[in-house]
Amino acid sequence: MNPGRELAQLLTRRAFLQQSVVGTAALGALLNEQSAMAAARTIAPRAQRIIYLFQAGGMSQLESFDYKPKLQALRGQNLPDSVRRGQRLTGMSAHQTTLPIAPSLFKFAQHGQSGAWVSELFPQTARIVDELAFIKSLHTEQINHDPAQTFALTGFQLAGRPSLGAWVSYGLGSENKDLPAFVAMISVNKRGGDQPLYERLWGSGFLPAQYQGVKFHNGADPVLFLSNPQGITPASRRQFLDDLAELNQQNAARFHDPEIAARTAQYELAYRMQSSVPELTDLSKEPERVLERYGPEARKPGAFAANCLLARRLAERGVRFIQLFHRGWDHHGGLPGGIPSIAGEVDQPAAALLQDLKERGLLDSTLVVFGSEFGRTVYSQGALTDKDYGRDHHPRCFTVWLAGGGVKAGTSIGETDDFSYNIVADPVHVHDLNATILQLLGIDHEKLTYRFQGRDFRLTDVHGIVQEKLLA
Amino acid sequence: MIRDQALFVSGLLVEKIGGPSVKPYQPEGLYKGLASATYERDKGDGLWRRSLYTFWKRTILSPTMQVFDASAREFCNVRDVRTNTPLQSLNLMNDVTYVEAARLLAERAIKEGGVTPEQRLAWAFRVVTSRPPTEQELRVLSRSLSGQREKFTANPQNAAQLLSIGERRNDARLEKTELAAYATVMSLLLNLDEAITKQ
Numbered sequence: 138m139n140p141g142r143e144l145a146q147l148l149t150r151r152a153f154l155q156q157s158v159v160g161t162a163a164l165g166a167l168l169n170e171q172s173a174m175a176a177a178r179t180i181a182p183r184a185q186r187i188i189y190l191f192q193a194g195g196m197s198q199l200e201s202f203d204y205k206p207k208l209q210a211l212r213g214q215n216l217p218d219s220v221r222r223g224q225r226l227t228g229m230s231a232h233q234t235t236l237p238i239a240p241s242l243f244k245f246a247q248h249g250q251s252g253a254w255v256s257e258l259f260p261q262t263a264r265i266v267d268e269l270a271f272i273k274s275l276h277t278e279q280i281n282h283d284p285a286q287t288f289a290l291t292g293f294q295l296a297g298r299p300s301l302g303a304w305v306s307y308g309l310g311s312e313n314k315d316l317p318a319f320v321a322m323i324s325v326n327k328r329g330g331d332q333p334l335y336e337r338l339w340g341s342g343f344l345p346a347q348y349q350g351v352k353f354h355n356g357a358d359p360v361l362f363l364s365n366p367q368g369i370t371p372a373s374r375r376q377f378l379d380d381l382a383e384l385n386q387q388n389a390a391r392f393h394d395p396e397i398a399a400r401t402a403q404y405e406l407a408y409r410m411q412s413s414v415p416e417l418t419d420l421s422k423e424p425e426r427v428l429e430r431y432g433p434e435a436r437k438p439g440a441f442a443a444n445c446l447l448a449r450r451l452a453e454r455g456v457r458f459i460q461l462f463h464r465g466w467d468h469h470g471g472l473p474g475g476i477p478s479i480a481g482e483v484d485q486p487a488a489a490l491l492q493d494l495k496e497r498g499l500l501d502s503t504l505v506v507f508g509s510e511f512g513r514t515v516y517s518q519g520a521l522t523d524k525d526y527g528r529d530h531h532p533r534c535f536t537v538w539l540a541g542g543g544v545k546a547g548t549s550i551g552e553t554d555d556f557s558y559n560i561v562a563d564p565v566h567v568h569d570l571n572a573t574i575l576q577l578l579g580i581d582h583e584k585l586t587y588r589f590q591g592r593d594f595r596l597t598d599v600h601g602i603v604q605e606k607l608l609a
Numbered sequence: 610m611i612r613d614q615a616l617f618v619s620g621l622l623v624e625k626i627g628g629p630s631v632k633p634y635q636p637e638g639l640y641k642g643l644a645s646a647t648y649e650r651d652k653g654d655g656l657w658r659r660s661l662y663t664f665w666k667r668t669i670l671s672p673t674m675q676v677f678d679a680s681a682r683e684f685c686n687v688r689d690v691r692t693n694t695p696l697q698s699l700n701l702m703n704d705v706t707y708v709e710a711a712r713l714l715a716e717r718a719i720k721e722g723g724v725t726p727e728q729r730l731a732w733a734f735r736v737v738t739s740r741p742p743t744e745q746e747l748r749v750l751s752r753s754l755s756g757q758r759e760k761f762t763a764n765p766q767n768a769a770q771l772l773s774i775g776e777r778r779n780d781a782r783l784e785k786t787e788l789a790a791y792a793t794v795m796s797l798l799l800n801l802d803e804a805i806t807k808q
Contacts, residue, residue, distance in 0.1 A: 366703055367774060373767075377796070
């Protein structure tokens with residue numbers, strides 16, 4: 138659009154508000170946005186929104202979905218070099234003189250019509266296994282949490298790039314004008330797990346800030362500074378906003394700056410959020426049977442179950458990207474003792490979420506992803522005993538599941554060797570997963586770019602192959 | 610800088626140079642769930658130093674700064690990014706920092722800005738934007754002041770609540786509903802696009 142005409146049109150606030158909720162006038166940003174819109178419309182979307190259930194710490198694939206019965210016979214043996222193939226070890230197990238193979242102490246069984254193998258730690262997930270598409274062959278190069286999580290969610294191991302959610306928000310915007318397009322929520326295993334998460338995992342990087350994720354906090358104000366200060370009534374705040382808009386509008390007429398109208402729009406969105414966010418978190422009208430489905434922690438603010446319920450409510454209200462994090466999967470030691478508790482915290486709520494979405498007719502249009510930043514080693518970190526072992530980080534293969542919009546339910550792609558150490562069929566790199574996620578949302582991952590530092594960046598950098606086998 | 614401006618115009622800014630980092634206002638429990646450290650807010654001067662001196666945690670930026678695109682120091686920023694988000698609006702309207710600054714600016718307006726409301730509002734407008742208000746603008750501000758004054762007079766407990774936000778207390782001799790009304794209009798000034806954007 139002709140910038141001159143654009144400016145003239147933007148002078149009327151109404152015209153501006155009619156066009157878009159957020160807008161930046163700098164020509165460069167305008168071009169970027171137009172390219173974003175173009176990229177977003179080249180593919181028919183299979184899902185309108187996404188809920189990403191990120192399991193932070195590195196969930197063990199050997200204790201969840203990657204069944205390796207042959208390990209029982211190899212218990213205690215040193216991991217052969219032919220299997221390890223020079224894979225670098227972390228500083229935590231590099232000093233070990235042996236790398237003893239540790240079969241899982243947990244039982245696996247097949248479930249559903251698809252016959253998927255699921256461990257006893259995920260009984261509820263097992264019941265809905267026919268909705269899921271497993272990727273057993275996900276792999277990354279990153280071996281520690283910060284770079285791996287950053288890579289999984291921003292496409293690069295160093296900080297500074299926009300998160301997956303920010304890219305999606307940039308490409309598709311929000312379906313709801315009263316709530317942010319991208320929301321992040323964090324929960325943590327009751328037993329601890331004090332590994333930090335980083336704001337960059339839901340940040341906007343070099344994209345304009347309006348695409349950042351809004352992190353909900355547990356406490357009085359789910360969104361920071363949402364509530365008016367004590368003593369400012371809604372009426373007072375409404376008058377404040379009207380007066381502010383009028384003063385800013387007079388300024389806009391004088392300076393012809395379209396940014397001013399954009400700012401007014403942000404104040405109005407902030408005002409609407411003051412009602413829409415409390416309405417979102419008000420569970421009083423949720424039927425009891427729904428709350429029970431999510432388990433005992435459904436009402437506990439800050440628990441994974443409560444966040445899953447909120448995720449469904451956010452999805453219903455048209456929020457585009459809902460990012461959950463559950464921390465505490467980093468079982469370097471004491472794995473058999475530690476993992477049941479955290480698996481219990483996520484198994485039921487995740488399954489309930491899928492069921493809930495399905496019942497409301499939302500599952501077909503919602504993509505749900507359940508995954509980690511990497512997997513865990515087949516060898517024991519620390520001593521292997523009858524009842525105890527630990528596992529170190531393992532980037533070469535791990536498991537993720539997807540469900541919902543556009544995903545081929547009841548399938549599994551990719552295979553690992555008998556040690557769950559190497560991939561033997563259909564490797565899927567994290568870039569490939571991200572390319573596929575964007576594809577399902579209707580975005581061509583190669584076309585959604587943003588010019589920064591002279592380069593057209595994209596989430597998948599110069600990589601990423603859409604995994605057709607996953608698509609229904 | 611937006612925070613510094615608010616502190617400066619309200620007279621809260623402590624212009625001490627140098628010394629260890631300080632810890633100004635921050636929402637409760639911000640680090641919870643993200644890191645194991647806790648944030649102990651300073652009392653007194655530490656709250657009102659230049660933002661330059663604010664304690665910097667790389668992975669969890671102070672929301673006041675982060676929401677206005679303070680660099681997370683991950684890339685070299687040669688040019689400032691221009692952004693607009695509802696989070697910025699919420700911060701400027703509801704953050705203790707700005708509510709307190711508005712209260713103190715209101716006090717200054719009453720004491721230093723002249724005698725009539727118009728004089729005081731014009732004074733405050735000039736202090737915040739470096740220019741005198743137009744007639745139109747002054748009309749809006751006066752109307753705003755009357756409107757807010759009415760509301761606080763009808764519910765004086767709101768005035769008392771508003772004036773208790775933040776550590777620094779206002780002059781106890783000033784009439785509370787009047788002060789609260791001015792404080793709301795001062796907050797308006799601090800939220801003006803002109804006040805927070807460099808033209």
